[in-house]
Amino acid sequence: MNSKKSAFTSFLFVLPYLVMFILFLVVPIIYGVYISFHEWNLISSDRPFIGLKNYMNILNSDTTLHKTFMRGLWNTVQFVVYSVPLLVVIGLGLALLVNHLPAKIRVFFRTAYFIPYAISVSIIAVLWLWILDTNSGLLNQYLMKWGMDPIPWLTKLPFAWISIVAATIWWTIGFNMIIFINALNEVPEELYEAADIDGAGSWKQFLHITLPSIRPVMLFVLITSTIASFNIYGQPYLMTRGGPGDSTEVLLMGIVKEAFELRQMGAASAMAVMMSLIMIVISVAQFFFLNKKGKGMEA
């Protein structure tokens, strides 16, 4: 009786999340898949079922849709490859640094690094545009003062990617840092004390105590960072407009254009579904690869 009651109370606590989860995630996903099987023009009431045609069009190399999708996918994958390792490594590095600070200023730095994460991407973009402007930006003004040539931060490769990755890291690194700080604090002190007695240096302690202890969190950060990086949209849209040419035009920009400029919701939904499938495959692969490797090392 009592346990039943407590189970019910627990359920009540979960309920709001469950409702939101179903309403704003499960339903739209199913609806999106449903739309992707139709020729769904936003302003036309005639929406015939066309089966897998939208998906076939994406895979057919003669179509514009295919070009948009592949170009976007390639640019997105580039961004993921450039940004994820940095997001993980710098996130961990910052967490270690901040954790070694005296307690009094630790809170200040932790907050300072986390604040950008709470700002909207449009403000981040404006800020970085001021810094990176080729002809009147802060950075190039200094470069020119020191007698160097201005660098086209947003209009040439590879600088455009460097700028987008840098802005992304500055914006979102606080989140990974906080997660890592939590993980670091969970590592039992005794392990370090024992290692100290055995004469292990700080690098060895990091390698053999810290890293193995935070592996599950590492995996979590890696997967969430990959997913977040796959969803990149605001930074290139606002900072480079996909340029130079279309070299930073990411997949979501293509999907948004297909959906709301061309009003082809069916094709756009099919693109989105394909994108999700690719992300799921990558996440699962990351999970299995790292989990297996982890177990091998522990044994």
Add this chain to the structure above:
Amino acid sequence: MKKWLSMSIALMLIIGVLAACSSGGSEKSSSKGKDEVVFWAPFSGPDGPNMKQIVDEFNKSQDKHFVKLQIVPQTDYYKTVDLSLNGKKDSPELLIMHGDQIITYANKGVIKSIDDIIGDTVKKENYHENAWKGTEVDGKLYGVPLDIHPLMFYWNKTLFKEAGLDPEKPPTNREEFIDMAQKLTDKDKQQWGFVVPTLWPQQFIFPTIVYQNGGELISDGKVDYTSPEVVDALTFLRDLIDKYNVSPADVQQDGEMNMFLQGKNAMHFNGPWMMNQFDESKLDYGVSPVPRLGTKQDAVFANSHNFVIPESVKDEKKIEAITDFLNYVGENGMAWAESGQAPASKAVYESDEFGKMKQQPQVAKQFDYAQYSPSVENWGPISDPLYKAVNEVLLGQKEAEKALEEAEKESQAQLK
């Protein structure tokens, strides 16, 4: 730690909710016993209050009709319109539509031809003839014009004086333009005669030069980016950077505008909607019709704001309310001119009050030869390859002819 995190998240949520609350539901309705018309407009910028003023004055001027203005944020405007027209619930009964969007909505049959509506109350001869052209699809009219907004030419008078040029005499043709731009360029001071934008607003500048060359971007239903008129326009812009050295290379999004605001760019093209920002910057600037940078004729690329009516609006009383309101806007649209735009109604742009304004009469001067985007559905996304080519060529990463050839193929593939 966790407490700190959850506190900050809670705080963010609260701020988010508060922000959401404050943005909605301020519109009070006093429409009892009147024919109410729900009117949507994308004027979320400084021009919003101007439209609101006209609507409020109309509501006060008579007691038969009530127009309820709803401002939808510009960036989400057509998304919101599409979803509402398609859901048929809470949909507008009158809305503002840009000229280049009309063909798409007209072909889908979701907006009304207004041919039967005009004549008695809203009269064709009360508006500039060219404004009607922007609302015409297959010989039928689909909107009542509010304004035409062509590309404008802005220059920094202070820099003109410093360069020994007459600040009241802007260039009028290509030769003068290049000559003045060179005189205004002083690389040691990081000052440029004309900073060439590589992205927006090339969507207005580039076709202006093409049209001035007598060219077209779509001719006989086919994409045409490789005609000499188009190639010349792009080569000319590239030459300003490479050959005449009046612009820095690698200009980024809004780079040219920021430099204009900082007084480092002497000449600038933009739309009339920029007036407020230039006024606030305290620049001593001049504004005029665009000089003839092309080689053949006066022309300027323009878009327009128009009133359109959804097909679903059938009620005679509503139609009467709408036509009364449109007629009122035509006759009393001076408030709209105050936003910097030039209304297409003769009662406004031919008035003395209008003639005394600084920018607005300059806008109206271009009404006669303003040209619109090619009359095809989805011109925006179809022309994307063109503006990518323009971007790459102006950044010095591709040759004009080759880039335009590739863009032509890509755009043609999308033009069904």
